[in-house]
Amino acid sequence: MSTTNSLNPYTGDTIQSYKNHTKKETENALIEADKRFHSWRETSFAERKNLMMAAARELEKNKREYGETMTQEMGKPIRQAIAEIEKCAWVCEYYAENAEEHLSDEVIKTDASKSYVSYEPLGVVLAVMPWNYPFWQVFRFAAPALMAGNIAVLKHASNVFGSALNIEKVFERAGFPKNCFTTLLIGSDGVEEVIKNDIVKAVTLTGSGPAGGAVAATAGAEIKKSVLELGGNNALIVFEDCNMEETIATCVQARFQNTGQSCIAGKRLLVQESIAEEFVEKLVIKVRELKSGDPMDEKTFIGTLAREDLAKDLEEQVQKSVKQGAKILIGGKRQNAYFEPTVVGDVTLDMTMFTEETFGPALSVTTFKDEEEAISLSNNSKFGLGVSLFTSNTKKAEKIAYRFDEGAVFINELVKSDPRLPFGGVKESGYGRELSKHGIREFVNRKTIYIA
Structure with missing residues (x-):
């Protein structure tokens, strides 16, 4: 047996x-x-x-x-x-x-x-x-x-x-x-x-x-x-008129809770060019504050990945993207099954961290000029589980919701499952x-x- x-x-x-x-x-x-x-x-x-x-x-x-x-x-x-x-x-x-x-x-x-x-x-x-x-x-x-x-x-x-x-x-x-x-x-x-x-x-x-x-x-x-x-490769789309502090807090939660091991985690951060520098700087500060350590410690927010091979896979995806021209803004190191909370900037749509699902605490950052480019970047994925839009113009966000090839569109909130709402995706x-x-x-x- x-x-x-x-x-x-x-x-x-x-x-x-x-x-x-x-x-x-x-x-x-x-x-x-x-x-x-x-x-x-x-x-x-x-x-x-x-x-x-x-x-x-x-x-x-x-x-x-x-x-x-x-x-x-x-x-x-x-x-x-x-x-x-x-x-x-x-x-x-x-x-x-x-x-x-x-x-x-x-x-x-x-x-x-x-x-x-x-x-x-x-x-x-x-x-x-x-x-x-x-x-x-x-x-x-x-x-x-x-x-x-x-x-x-x-x-x-x-x-x-x-x-x-x-x-x-x-x-x-x-x-x-x-x-x-x-x-x-x-x-x-x-x-x-x-x-x-x-x-x-x-x-x-x-x-x-x-x-x-x-x-x-x-x-x-x-x-x-x-x-x-x-799987999912959800985008977090940040428009220039968002509430920056609240949006940063939500994006950190969306990517890093459960040590990033979630199909509905926000994995691709898309930020409008006009606010990208300030937004990413403040986001990196928040990521640096996340406490890693013993998962049995009540204060720990980032534990280990479930297995060491999963951490190795994530490490490889990050390193491939760096070789393709991306830049590690924080983190990027692995020890056994632990992988540091990581933010990778200058990610373009042909890089590994944009095209593949990353299952762990690593967030890619890509900038966009306008609404049309944001929609195009978000839909440029074989997955279609969910997307988050961050803007003070919720009426406009609601009007464009139908243009996203996703099972769910969350406005000013991370994608989450709720017993009262249907949950599932399209495409792969x-x-x-x-x-x-x-x-x-x-x-x-x-x-x-x-x-x-």
């Missing part, structure tokens, strides 16, 4: 070893999940609501316990880890309160005496999730899926198996029936076989483009629904939506009922 070792990226120590599930154990888990579906789908929204609210209370009660495991496994600063757990409680509460309304029958007047659309669960849904937000990425899928009457099966990233098992524990402690939520301890090489299993009716993935392409190909061949939330950032009523309707059968 193979094992997976969980390593602390800050200390390098082995946290724990996990025995991977065998093919037989995985198959049995799916069989049990399928059995549970046939009784779970018969429960009322009121019953599911009570259980989901209990899950929210469990998250709040033991947020320190769950947060510490997250920090040890992937280096997230502890305060941010606890905040992530709190956000998971919020999404549980949101769907507990709103799922019934989101999935209520939709009456449509036709020539029938009665006709309507009902929203019914599909069955067992597989979630393939990444390590960067070990709890949030899972809960924004699991809360709506379970409230819709589906069963959730998780294949988590191998470096956060402890968090994966903790999520299973949350639902157990909340009183959910056994096998409503199941964690599979398997590697990426086992995903294809799980998707092909007849028990699995749909799959959702948050992760890289190659991983998404592989999952989508398998799901497509099996004629199964899939939702993909992939994926398809489908999570959260809000749009997310809970991704994994249901929209059934037409017609009575003559």
